[in-house]
Amino acid sequence: MTGSDGPHREPGSDFRPAGPASERAREEEERAVEQALALVGGSDRTGGSGRSGGRPSRSQDSQGHQDPRDENPNPGPSSDPHARPSSDPHARPSSDPHARPSSDPHVRRSSDSASYDGRDNAPRDGRTAASATTTAGTPATAPAPGSGQPPLPDGASPDDPAKPTTPPPSWNRARAIAARAGRGGPAATIRLPLDRALGHVLAEALGALTDLPSFDTSAMDGWAVAGPGPWAFEAGAGLLAGRGPAAALPDDTAVRIATGARVPPDTTAVIRSEHAHVDETRALLHARRSVVTGQDIRPRGQECRSGEQLVPAGTVVTPAVLGLAAAAGYDALPVVPRPRVDVLVLGDELLNAGLPHDGLIRDALGPMLGPWLRGLGAEVSGPRRLGDDAGALRSALTSSDADLIVTTGGTAAGPVDHVHPVLEALGAELLVDGVAVRPGHPMLLARMSPDGPYLVGLPGNPLAAVSGLLTLAEPLLAGIAGRPAQDPYRALVHAEVHGHPHDTRLVPVVHRPGRAGGRDHVAPLRYNGPAMLRGIAAADGLAVVPPGGVRSGTEVEILDLPWAPATPWTEGCFT
Ligand SMILES: Nc1nc2c(c(=O)[nH]1)N[C@H]1C(S)=C(S)[C@@H](COP(=O)(O)OP(=O)(O)OC[C@H]3O[C@@H](n4cnc5c(N)ncnc54)[C@H](O)[C@@H]3O)O[C@H]1N2
Ligand code: MOO
Numbered sequence: 001m002t003g004s005d006g007p008h009r010e011p012g013s014d015f016r017p018a019g020p021a022s023e024r025a026r027e028e029e030e031r032a033v034e035q036a037l038a039l040v041g042g043s044d045r046t047g048g049s050g051r052s053g054g055r056p057s058r059s060q061d062s063q064g065h066q067d068p069r070d071e072n073p074n075p076g077p078s079s080d081p082h083a084r085p086s087s088d089p090h091a092r093p094s095s096d097p098h099a100r101p102s103s104d105p106h107v108r109r110s111s112d113s114a115s116y117d118g119r120d121n122a123p124r125d126g127r128t129a130a131s132a133t134t135t136a137g138t139p140a141t142a143p144a145p146g147s148g149q150p151p152l153p154d155g156a157s158p159d160d161p162a163k164p165t166t167p168p169p170s171w172n173r174a175r176a177i178a179a180r181a182g183r184g185g186p187a188a189t190i191r192l193p194l195d196r197a198l199g200h201v202l203a204e205a206l207g208a209l210t211d212l213p214s215f216d217t218s219a220m221d222g223w224a225v226a227g228p229g230p231w232a233f234e235a236g237a238g239l240l241a242g243r244g245p246a247a248a249l250p251d252d253t254a255v256r257i258a259t260g261a262r263v264p265p266d267t268t269a270v271i272r273s274e275h276a277h278v279d280e281t282r283a284l285l286h287a288r289r290s291v292v293t294g295q296d297i298r299p300r301g302q303e304c305r306s307g308e309q310l311v312p313a314g315t316v317v318t319p320a321v322l323g324l325a326a327a328a329g330y331d332a333l334p335v336v337p338r339p340r341v342d343v344l345v346l347g348d349e350l351l352n353a354g355l356p357h358d359g360l361i362r363d364a365l366g367p368m369l370g371p372w373l374r375g376l377g378a379e380v381s382g383p384r385r386l387g388d389d390a391g392a393l394r395s396a397l398t399s400s401d402a403d404l405i406v407t408t409g410g411t412a413a414g415p416v417d418h419v420h421p422v423l424e425a426l427g428a429e430l431l432v433d434g435v436a437v438r439p440g441h442p443m444l445l446a447r448m449s450p451d452g453p454y455l456v457g458l459p460g461n462p463l464a465a466v467s468g469l470l471t472l473a474e475p476l477l478a479g480i481a482g483r484p485a486q487d488p489y490r491a492l493v494h495a496e497v498h499g500h501p502h503d504t505r506l507v508p509v510v511h512r513p514g515r516a517g518g519r520d521h522v523a524p525l526r527y528n529g530p531a532m533l534r535g536i537a538a539a540d541g542l543a544v545v546p547p548g549g550v551r552s553g554t555e556v557e558i559l560d561l562p563w564a565p566a567t568p569w570t571e572g573c574f575t
Contacts, residue, residue: 168434168441171471171504171544175485177432178445178472181454182479191332194325197317199377200335201482206310206321209329212303215245216263219296222272223285224263227251231285239264254285263297270296304328314482316377336482342402342453343369343382346393346409346418347460350385364462364533365408369469373406375562376474377481388416397426402453403480406473409460411442419444419457428455432472436503439530440467445476461530467506470542470559488544488557492521497556499549508539509558522558536561 169177189203218224224239225231231254239246241260248265249255257263257270269291277286304310310324317325317333325333343366350363366383373380381402386392388410397405410417423430423446432445443464444457456473458465475485497507509522524543527534536542543550544557 168436169432171435171437171506174432174435174437174443174445174471175475178456179475179479179485181431181445181447182476182481185480187482188337189334190337192335193332194322194330197325197333197335198319198322200317200333200338201377202311202313202315202317202321202333203336203482204334205313206315206325206328206330206333208304208306208308208310211301211306212327213298213300216267216300217298218257218259218261218263218270219298220270220272221259222257222270222296223254223276224249224257224267224270225254225285225287225291226266226268227253228268229254229285229287229291230279233283233285235280235283267297268293272296314484316483338377338379339404339477339480340402341373341378341380341404341406341477342396342400343373343380343384344393344396344405344407345383345385346388346407348388348416350387352385365458365460365465368462368533369406369408369458369465372469372562373473373477376477377483378404378477388418390418390422393418394422394426397422397448397455400448400453404473404476405448405453405455406458406469407455408458408465411444411457411459423455423457435471437467437471438500438503438505439464440471440506441503443468443472445472459530462533463508463528463536464530466533466536470506486559488559490555491541491558492519493543493550493554493556494521494523494552496552497524497543497545497550499545499547502547504547505543505545505549506559507543507545508535509541509543510539511541522556 168174187203192200218239223231223233226249229252231252233254233256238256238258239261240258243261245262246255246264249267251266254271255264263270271285271287271291275288277288279286310328311321315321317335345363345366347363349360350366351357351360352363352366354362356362363383363385366385370380370383384396386396393407393410407419410419413420426448428446428448430444430446432443434441435443437443439461440459440463442457442459444455446455446457447453448455454476456468456476458468458473478485491509491511493509494512497505499505508525508528510525511520511522514520522541522543525535525539527538528536539561540563541558541560544559550556
């Protein structure tokens with residue numbers, strides 16, 4: 001991904017067409033974001049920023065290729081994981097799997113329904129629409145399963161067939177909502193000693209506490225000389241680093257000097273040892289080449305003057321920043337506290353160790369999410385494995401003092417999918433309830449209360465969970481931690497990547513150097529089905545594939561994975 005021919009980053013770019021229509025779309029998106037945040041009392045601290053191919057097979061083949069259409073084949077009312085029973089007896093289904101009957105998304109509905117009774121296995125189907133339904137476009141109701149009512153045409157609502165239903169937010173809009181929600185809170189500052197500051201974000205600009213260098217210093221081992229030479233010197237005398245000030249150097253004299261030693265006043269230049277000829281018998285030093293005034297002297301303040309800004313607020317404290325801060329006189333740094341994240345893993349079918357057996361499978365998300373979230377700058381507790389126990393989920397949510405709770409699984413409408421009913425019962429506000437992205441469309445973002453933690457509900461399918469992590473958790477955490485969210489950039493893609501008919505697809509890719517005059521590019525990886533991690537484990541990025549797909553030889557947006565660049569063992573995964 002390096003080199004002038006390589007994929008170039010265009011931080012502000014997206015797929016919106018230019019012109020007034022895109023301007024309108026942007027304004028609408030902004031409005032929707034504002035509405036979402038108004039519900040939880042969030043505001044934008046910083047003012048906001050943002051920024052086909054051949055016919056695919058209909059199902060996943062033996063190589064792990066996934067037909068994007070399989071994940072949303074317009075399944076009809078009962079197969080929509082978002083489908084919620086309606087409290088409206090006249091409610092009729094929509095044929096859009098995302099369609100939720102209209103209701104004012106700004107109305108926070110009461111939670112006095114029988115949707116959640118705090119017991120395990122609370123009947124999902126008995127849930128009404130009383131809920132934390134909100135803005136981002138996915139108010140939730142669907143026909144009661146088995147109601148036998150015919151689906152409405154796309155765009156029609158059950159209450160008013162002429163009234164369009166609200167689709168789930170686009171991938172870009174969902175990310176914007178999450179980012180702005182994260183930026184909505186007050187920015188706290190703590191001072192941390194250097195050895196604990198790594199990975200935090202600077203809450204304030206770092207100003208130098210001293211000139212750097214703080215004194216004129218020798219850049220080389222050699223001789224400090226005064227005047228044009230040759231120079232007399234005193235055998236055995238010399239200046240070392242770490243010593244106090246030396247006496248001024250008289251004209252036509254030289255003194256041995258070590259790299260880093262203070263240069264004596266009146267020094268003209270430093271001559272490197274290898275460029276000097278020492279006449280021991282006459283105690284005279286000669287230069288082997290011409291001497292330029294000031295050579296190999298680092299003057300005081302060359303790198304910075306005291307008070308000068310070294311790095312701005314918002315900079316992530318890297319090892320290099322730690323080194324710079326130490327050099328500039330800091331013992332501790334003003335940083336934004338790491339966002340605290342609780343990870344709750346849901347699912348009775350999950351094993352913590354050993355081989356899958358008897359229908360049980362290994363928990364793939366618990367081991368993955370902690371390190372990934374830490375990589376995003378969070379302080380992570382857990383994972384806590386709660387099984388499919390609505391009561392346990394409820395008490396974990398109410399007792400958390402984290403900034404963000406991440407749950408895995410249980411986001412859909414299966415019999416033991418407790419996330420929505422528990423959020424409803426607790427009166428949480430849904431900022432995002434489903435996103436037009438594959439995999440991961442049932443992902444959600446909620447706020448437990450106006451001052452309470454956020455909750456990101458990741459779908460249980462492992463790659464869908466990764467999608468939710470990068471779509472909602474990453475921008476939210478970046479906002480809370482005071483760092484910029486990752487901007488996708490564009491890269492050439494060497495293969496056709498099928499798109500979903502109307503949703504964004506996130507596809508694992510790996511960066512490849514251009515060979516034989518070819519350009520650097522990304523190659524999509526197979527084993528990219530929602531339940532698979534094999535592709536993402538070999539990837540260094542995710543291609544953001546717009547509806548309709550991308551053709552080979554064109555550019556696609558890329559989100560880097562934290563461990564980019566590529567791992568060497570990618571080969572088996574190429575499409
Ligand atoms: N009728 C429909 N059913 C489903 C649809 C749909 O459109 N209609 N969408 C599917 C999609 S897509 C997803 S994603 C899931 C989301 O469901 P949940 O978030 O409720 O996830 P679960 O049902 O709990 O689990 C789904 C799947 O993932 C496995 N899983 C869960 N947790 C883990 C873990 N920690 N490690 C490894 N694997 C995990 C779980 O066993 C299931 O196989 O809904 C679909 N259903
Ligand atoms: O495709 Mo599902 O959306 O997340 O696995």
